[in-house]
Amino acid sequence: MTAGSGDGFRAVYGAAPDGVWAAPGRVNLIGEHTDYNDGFVMPLALPHTCRVSAARRDDGVLRLHSADAAGGVTELRVDDLTPLGVVGDRGGWAAYPAGVVWALRAAGHRVGGADLHVESSVPTGAGLSSSAALEVATAFAFSDLYGLGLPAPRLAQLCRRAENDFVGVPCGVMDQMASACCTAGHALHLDTRDLTRRQVPLDLSVGGLRLLVVDTGVKHALGDGAYAERRAGCEAGAAALGVRALRDVPYGRLGAALERISDPWLRPLVRHVVTENQRVQQAVRLLDVGETAAIGPVLTAGHASLRDDFAVSCPELDLVVEASGAAGALGARMTGGGFGGSAVVLARAAAAESVGKAVNDAFAVAGYRAPRVFEAVPSAGAGRVTTA
Known part of the structure; x- marks a missing residue:
């Protein structure tokens, strides 16, 4: 600092x-x-x-x-x-x-x-x-x-x-x-x-990698009710399953847990939380053995879950993930509460500049305001x- x-x-x-x-x-x-x-x-x-x-x-x-x-x-x-x-x-x-x-x-x-x-x-x-x-x-x-x-x-x-x-x-x-x-x-x-x-050590330079942050410029207000609504939904899902919190639902028993939830609004919320916990543990295991590049697909899978199950993405965030992937990024996902904000993109250092340009170009074509792209340094x- x-x-x-x-x-x-x-x-x-x-x-x-x-x-x-x-x-x-x-x-x-x-x-x-x-x-x-x-x-x-x-x-x-x-x-x-x-x-x-x-x-x-x-x-x-x-x-x-x-x-x-x-x-x-x-x-x-x-x-x-x-x-x-x-x-x-x-x-x-x-x-x-x-x-x-x-x-x-x-x-x-x-x-x-x-x-x-x-x-x-x-x-x-x-x-x-x-x-x-x-x-x-x-x-x-x-x-x-x-x-x-x-x-x-x-x-x-x-x-x-x-x-x-x-x-x-x-x-x-x-x-x-x-x-x-x-x-x-x-x-x-x-x-x-x-x-x-x-x-957990995260030395991106050793693997020739860069982690980019793409600020879409779309503002969100977490106090507007959508965040609270999803939190209440998660609590209702845990109550329906008889557990203290969704963290207590084993990943290996997710299918059986989902069958016990009749509310179609709660089911995808539960699925996201349980699978996201699994993705965190998977990413930690990969970083512990130095396989940093391999977390790319984990990030992208996390975005799909946030988009489809938790429904907190937006068109601009989805475009960041799509455009960066098409330009050769290893993985990308929205980060933060959602409904706007930023995405993270993992890329090879040699490709980082072209990935950032591809995202900017995609925003221009879509008629969106140019995003801010910068490197995330732990x-x-x-x-x-x-x-x-």
């Missing part, structure tokens, strides 16, 4: 911050919509970060400013923060750091006010966890400002609570864990039930980057 200078903070508040903290966005290599089903995921952190410059206040006032949002400084009192209460424009960016402060206090941590200035290079609405990066950077800042000494996984859990209970988005814990706990050069194999995790998780 690049150390922030705190200049933006000084321009807004007229003084130096106590420090600058940064947390990355993430791209999920495989394991989509499994985290809120107690399943397996494998994200990696991006070099794109959200940077929070902060200074402690002892008067209970929380002041929030973003370099990327209009509206100036939002001023709140920490004692007045309540779940789903009004924080400026409901659902606006300020709800995320405010929610983190609320979650810390609700968990019994004695934190008060602060001045925060936010700058981010994580694309918003692109399925790359810009909100989780903001939450995690804020949590790390408050942990240091108030001497809490909380470990990264605990901070990630509190950030998830902030997004679930304060902002009102029923996400799983993957995004926050990835932003807080990833390490450079690795993907994070995470069991979202007990939060056990392992850093990067480090959150931390303090400077003291001033």
Whole structure:
């Protein structure tokens, strides 16, 4: 991560911050919509970060400013923060750091006010966890400002609570864990039930490979009901099968499980989650033996499942997968919650440029806005980057 200078903070508040903290966005290599089903995921952190410059206040006032949002400084009192209460424009960016402060206090941590200035290079609405990066950077800042000494996984859990209970988005814990706990050069194999995790080496250069992110530019809002509807469907499917979560349905008994579900809406949701967990485990096994190129078909199969069973893709994401495959990519899939956002594409390094061009050309022919294509480099998780 690049150390922030705190200049933006000084321009807004007229003084130096106590420090600058940064947390990355993430791209999920495989394991989509499994985290809120107690399943397996494998994200990696991006070099794109959200940077929070902060200074402690002892008067209970929380002041929030973003370099990327209009509206100036939002001023709140920490004692007045309540779940789903009004924080400026409901659902606006300020709800995320405010929610983190609320979650810390609700968990019994004695934190008060602060001045925060936010700058981010994580694309918003692109399925790359810009909100989780903001939450995690804020949590790390408050942990240091108030001497809490909380470990990264605990901070990630509190950030998830902030997004679930304060902002009102029923996400799983993957995004926050990835932003807080990833390490450079690795993907994070995470069991979202007990939060056990392992850093899986992902050195793409050794195999002459590149992982591309294609931001379609199609914006999504996970709080609009579609995400919550699918989560509720997964919970209903688990209840119908008499299991705690869909993670508990064995892959080898999937056929029998599906026969027990009469609701045609629930059946494909269950099939996706069970097969996606299997794909995560398959990808881990391949990476462990150095067969990185072989995960390409696993990615593509995951996209087909998200498109056909979970129904969270869109024409632009489907076109990325189709066009990149036709141009010689090893595999591709949408990443993130869906309904827009980004896709990941695994390609040989020698073919990466032509694959990116093929995707751009396909978008032009279809009349879509040109996508943004960049390389995903497995990067480090959150931390303090400077003291001033």
